[in-house]
Each structure stands twice: as structure tokens, then as C-alpha cells.
Amino acid sequence: xxxxxxxxxxxxxxxxxxxxxxxxxxGLGIGVxxxxxxxxxxxxxxxxxxxxxxxxxxxDFVSVTKTVTNETMGQPDKNxxxxxxxxxxxxxxxxxxxxxxxxxxxxxxxxxxxxxxxKTDLFLESLDTNFIDTVPPNFHWQVGDMNVPIILSSExxxxxxxxxxxxxxxxxxxxxxxxxxxxxxxxxxxQQATFAAHVVAFSDRINSVLVPQDFLHWANGNFGEQTTSGxxxxxxxxxxxxxxxxxxxxxxxxxxxxxxxxxxxxxxxTLQGIFSGLxxxxxxxxxxALMLFSFYLQLVIARSRDSLQLLLLLGYSPRWxxxxxxxxxxxxxxxxxxxxxxxxxxxxxxxxxxxxxNRPELSTLLDWRVWxxxxxxxxxxxxxxxxxxxxxxxxxx
Amino acid sequence: MxxxxxxxxxxxxxxxxxxISEIWGxxxxxxxxxxxxxxAPSGSxxxxxxxxxxxxxxxxxxxxxxxxKAIKGMEPEGFAGLRKDSVSIVLQDLRLFPTQxxxxxxxxxxxxxxxxxxxxxxxxxxxxxxxxxxxSLCGTCSYGEQQRVAIIRALMQPFDFLLLDEPFSHLDxxxxxxxxxxxxxxTRLRGAAILFADLERVEFFPFTRLYHL
Numbered sequence: 008x009x010x011x012x013x014x015x016x017x018x019x020x021x022x023x024x025x026x027x028x029x030x031x032x033x034g035l036g037i038g039v040x041x042x043x044x045x046x047x048x049x050x051x052x053x054x055x056x057x058x059x060x061x062x063x064x065x066x067d068f069v070s071v072t073k074t075v076t077n078e079t080m081g082q083p084d085k086n087x088x089x090x091x092x093x094x095x096x097x098x099x100x101x102x103x104x105x106x107x108x109x110x111x112x113x114x115x116x117x118x119x120x121x122x123x124x125x126k127t128d129l130f131l132e133s134l135d136t137n138f139i140d141t142v143p144p145n146f147h148w149q150v151g152d153m154n155v156p157i158i159l160s161s162e163x164x165x166x167x168x169x170x171x172x173x174x175x176x177x178x179x180x181x182x183x184x185x186x187x188x189x190x191x192x193x194x195x196x197x198q199q200a201t202f203a204a205h206v207v208a209f210s211d212r213i214n215s216v217l218v219p220q221d222f223l224h225w226a227n228g229n230f231g232e233q234t235t236s237g238x239x240x241x242x243x244x245x246x247x248x249x250x251x252x253x254x255x256x257x258x259x260x261x262x263x264x265x266x267x268x269x270x271x272x273x274x275x276x277t278l279q280g281i282f283s284g285l286x287x288x289x290x291x292x293x294x295x296a297l298m299l300f301s302f303y304l305q306l307v308i309a310r311s312r313d314s315l316q317l318l319l320l321l322g323y324s325p326r327w328x329x330x331x332x333x334x335x336x337x338x339x340x341x342x343x344x345x346x347x348x349x350x351x352x353x354x355x356x357x358x359x360x361x362x363x364x365n366r367p368e369l370s371t372l373l374d375w376r377v378w379x380x381x382x383x384x385x386x387x388x389x390x391x392x393x394x395x396x397x398x399x400x401x402x403x404x
Numbered sequence: 405m406x407x408x409x410x411x412x413x414x415x416x417x418x419x420x421x422x423x424i425s426e427i428w429g430x431x432x433x434x435x436x437x438x439x440x441x442x443x444a445p446s447g448s449x450x451x452x453x454x455x456x457x458x459x460x461x462x463x464x465x466x467x468x469x470x471x472x473k474a475i476k477g478m479e480p481e482g483f484a485g486l487r488k489d490s491v492s493i494v495l496q497d498l499r500l501f502p503t504q505x506x507x508x509x510x511x512x513x514x515x516x517x518x519x520x521x522x523x524x525x526x527x528x529x530x531x532x533x534x535x536x537x538x539x540s541l542c543g544t545c546s547y548g549e550q551q552r553v554a555i556i557r558a559l560m561q562p563f564d565f566l567l568l569d570e571p572f573s574h575l576d577x578x579x580x581x582x583x584x585x586x587x588x589x590x591t592r593l594r595g596a597a598i599l600f601a602d603l604e605r606v607e608f609f610p611f612t613r614l615y616h617l
Binding site for chain 1: 499504516
């Protein structure tokens with residue numbers, strides 16, 4: 008015959024502390040809700056900002072330049088980065104990699120061909136493709152190609168669209184810009200060559216007109232009139248562009264970091280920080296509620312001390328008593344966590360529909376990590392109580 | 405199962421007790437089927453001995469073992485098993501749940517390892533004259549009635565040893581005899597032993613061994 012806890016139940020004085028018990032349930036519910044919502048908002052931020060961030064695979068990409076001062080003006084040797092500077096930057100704290108932004112050493116002119124009368128002098132630069140945020144497969148060039156693919160800074164197009172109407176020029180969209188055939192003319196050393204160029208992508212990260220490195224190396228070799236070695240800008244790949252050690256290193260070297268580029272990443276970090284803080288607060292509330300509940304359990308056990316001691320004296324196993332005693336609270340725990348989950352789900356659905364207007368990056372359903380946290384919390388609460396009750400019962404022996 | 409007592413002495417007794425006692429500081433073995441009477445005047449450590457044998461206290465020197473297994477330092481689960489299956493007790497201070505009914509007090513013990521069906525509770529209660537008290541709260545019963553409840557409770561489980569610590573202190577002779585008769589009957593049914601400690605000899609207990617504490 009299985010042992011019945013029903014006969015034992017009246018011996019445990021649980022009813023006299025209803026207020027503190029309910030207070031701990033409500034506290035636990037609020038704490039769990041806060042924690043779950045924080046995790047979900049954390050995920051929401053990742054999903055919302057993940058696509059637009061300047062970060063790529065978790066990295067910040069920032070450019071550094073040397074500060075041009077009155078003393079160094081006109082001395083390219085002092086204002087450009089050389090091989091040893093590059094090696095120094097690669098070895099700098101928190102820097103994963105560094106690559107120079109190489110520029111043209113010949114004259115380049117761009118004209119819009121027959122479409123509209125637009126002609127300008129231009130600069131071209133090239134950068135290791137690992138550092139570029141958008142690299143389409145056709146971004147390559149080899150000797151003999153008369154077509155040169157270009158990755159243009161999206162800010163440049165915006166700037167063009169600002170001044171174009173004033174100059175009687177048409178404004179162009181990104182889609183149109185990628186379809187516009189333009190001509191670039193390279194000249195130097197008494198030679199001249201014209202290439203058909205087309206914009207293959209826009210970069211949010213690199214403020215430049217980028218061409219494949221193979222093209223720039225070839226063109227510098229053929230048309231280059233100067234032989235300056237070194238580059239004015241270097242791109243750094245780092246886990247955190249605001250890292251104190253890195254910033255101290257750059258300050259020490261009198262290098263300037265382009266902080267605009269990490270602003271978006273910082274905003275995201277700030278938001279994540281806020282929700283991390285909220286999550287920690289939620290955890291604290293959960294901790295407090297569990298503690299309150301453990302006090303309640305201790306109180307019940309203390310009040311029922313004589314009965315429990317007598318049950319143990321009669322031969323009741325402390326393990327059995329502890330298990331049965333703890334099991335009584337599982338339905339309540341499940342109810343509290345499920346209620347918090349339901350509330351978090353409702354809030355997420357409202358946030359998605361009403362605040363984010365059903366943006367496709369977000370999901371109406373809670374993220375799997377939120378569910379997992381809820382399950383882990385339930386298991387944690389049950390185990391914590393079981394251990395506590397067992398310990399208290401063994402003390403009665 | 406055997407009960408072995410070896411060089412047993414409460415830590416708060418001086419060694420001289422060993423010379424005047426037939427139990428303290430001796431080597432003793434008790435077998436199933438034996439009826440052991442322990443005559444113990446006040447202050448000789450009668451209740452201490454019963455508490456040591458039941459594992460309620462461990463402030464003693466020497467060893468107590470059941471079936472070759474020493475109980476000192478035994479895990480709570482081990483004691484629970486021993487008390488459920490092998491050793492039963494009627495304590496001098498009874499230890500009942502005052503807010504529970506007589507029936508419930510007995511049944512709480514019975515359900516642990518039922519030797520008798522639930523109906524047997526009524527039968528035994530009737531035999532000891534407390535049949536009408538089954539639904540009364542224990543706290544409202546007289547001490548004599550409570551003593552009988554404790555006796556019936558001890559008989560609800562299987563056991564090899566039944567420990568009795570002044571079980572008739574509040575019972576008249578007639579009720580004591582009835583209760584003894586019932587305990588002897590139940591003990592024989594199990595082929596078990598009784599260790600009966602009291603202030604003086606009790607005529608109606610047919611002991612097979614007699615010790616002076």
C-alpha cells in the first residue's frame with residue numbers, strides 16, 4: 008500500500024501564513040515576468056538592430072587617421088600610416104585585425120556619360136574585402152577588364168541627392184544608381200584610359216568610393232605619378248571600439264578614431280545594457296521571492312516541528328516527507344511561471360503589433376530562450392525548495 | 405534479528421555504574437521470542453536505555469546493534485527503516501498528536517508498514533476499552549486512555565523487538581493486564597521479543613530473562 012500524505016497533511020500548519028505565502032507567489036510572478044520580458048526585449052533588440060548595425064559578426068569596424076597638426080601639415084610621411092604603424096595597430100589591445108585604405112595616386116574623373124551632364128574629379132580607394140560590410144560577388148577586377156565595379160558610400164549618394172536639385176541634376180535612388188553606367192577616366196604619366204564603372208553596392212560603413220584592390224594596384228602602377236608609400240586611413244576590426252585600453256593606445260599615438268561609425272552599435276549596446284539591468288533586477292526579484300518563500304517554508308516547518316519530529320520518531324522517512332512536502336508547491340510554482348509566461352507572451356504580441364507595427368524582423372511569439380528560462384526557473388525553484396525542506400527535516404532528527 | 409548491547413553506558417553516568425548494573429557495561433544479546441524484564445528504579449537510566457535502543461539519543465558509550473548493524477551514527481533513513489519494520493516502542497511520555505483523533509493517531513503509524521488492516525484498529529480499541537474514543541481528539545483523552553492509544557499504535561507494524569518504557573504507569577491493574585495480554589499475543593504472532601522496562605516487577609509479564617538496571 009502506498010503511503011498517503013493526506014493523513015499527514017493536517018499536521019502541517021500551513022494556513023496561518025497565507026499573507027506571506029501569497030506575497031511570495033506574487034513577488035515570484037513579478038520577478039519571473041520581469042526576467043522573461045528582459046530576455047525577450049534583449050532578443051528583440053538583437054533582431055531589430057542586427058541587420059543595420061555597423062557590426063559584422065559581432066565586430067566593430069572603425070577607421071583611424073593620424074591627426075594633422077600645423078607641425079605635420081604638408082609632411083605625408085608624418086600623416087600617413089606606414090608598414091610599422093600598421094603592425095603596431097594590429098598588435099594593439101582588443102584589435103583583431105587592421106587593414107589600410109589605399110588611395111589612387113593618379114587623377115580620376117567621373118562623368119555620367121550621355122545620361123546627364125555631370126562630371127567631377129574623383130578619388131578611388133580600396134580595402135580588404137573582409138572589412139567591407141556589403142561585398143557582392145561581382146566585386147572583382149582583373150587586368151584587361153574595361154568594367155570596374157564600385158562600392159559607394161551610401162552617405163555620398165545622400166549628399167549628392169541633397170545638392171543635385173540645386174544644380175539642375177536629377178536625384179537618384181539606390182536602385183537607379185546601381186543601374187547607371189558611368190565612366191571613369193584614369194590619367195597620369197602621359198597615359199589615359201576610360202573604364203565603364205557601375206555601382207554594385209552601397210556601404211554604410213566605409214565613407215569612400217571603393218574599387219577592387221586588384222584594379223587600384225594595377226592603376227597606381229600604370230598611372231601613378233607619386234610614389235608615396237602608406238595610407239591615410241586604417242580600418243580596425245575590434246570586439247569593442249569603445250574599449251578603454253584601445254582608446255588609450257590610440258590617444259597615446261595621437262590617432263583619431265571615427266566614432267560616428269560606432270554610434271549605432273553604442274545605441275544598441277546601451278539598450279541592451281538597460282535590458283540587461285532590467286534582467287538582473289528581475290533576477291533579484293526572483294531571488295527575493297524565492298527567499299521569502301523559503302522563509303515561509305522554514306516557518307511552516309518550525310510551527311510543525313513537534314508533529315514532524317513525532318512522524319520521524321514513528322519511522323517516517325525524512326526523504327519521503329521532504330519530497331511530499333515539496334511536491335505540494337509544484338502546482339503553485341507551475342501556475343506562477345505559466346502566468347508570467349502568458350503575460351510575457353501577451354506583452355510581446357502587443358509590442359510587436361502595436362508598437363513595432365508587425366515588423367517582419369520580430370516574432371509575435373516569445374523566443375525559445377524565454378521558454379527555456381521559464382523551464383529552468385521552475386526546475387530551480389523546485390530543486391531549491393526540495394533541498395531546503397530536506398535539510399530542515401534532517402535537522403529535526 | 406538479534407539485538408546486541410556492548411559496554412553500553414550513558415556518557416553522563418560514571419564508570420562505577422557498571423559494577424552495580426546488570427545492563428550498563430555488559431555484553432548482552434537478545435533474540436526474537438524472548439521476554440525480557442528490566443527492573444529499574446527511578447534515576448537508574450531506564451528511559452535513557454529505551455531511547456538509546458530506539459535511536460532517539462546517542463549520548464552513550466559502547467555499541468547497540470540490530471542484526472549486527474550498529475545504530476550509532478546511522479543515517480536518518482536507516483533509523484526510519486528500523487522503526488518502520490523492526491523495532492516498535494511504547495514511550496513513557498506517549499508522544500501522540502493531540503490535535504488528531506485516536507483513530508488517526510493509530511492509523512498514521514499503521515499506514516507506514518501495515519501489519520493489520522484498518523478494521524483491526526477498532527477491534528483492538530474495543531479490547532482495551534477505548535472503542536468509543538476513536539473519533540475523539542487525543543488531547544481530550546485521559547492519560548490512561550492515551551496510554552492505551554500508544555500501545556495499540558505500537559502494535560500496528562511488524563517488529564522483531566517491542567520496547568516498553570513504563571507502559572502502564574497510568575493504568576489500573578485490570579487495564580494493564582488486558583493491555584499486556586494483547587501485547588503478548590501480538591508479539592507471539594510475530595515471533596518477536598519484548599524488552600519491558602518498569603520500576604518494579606509486574607506479575608502478569610511472564611518474562612524469560614530478568615535484569616536489574
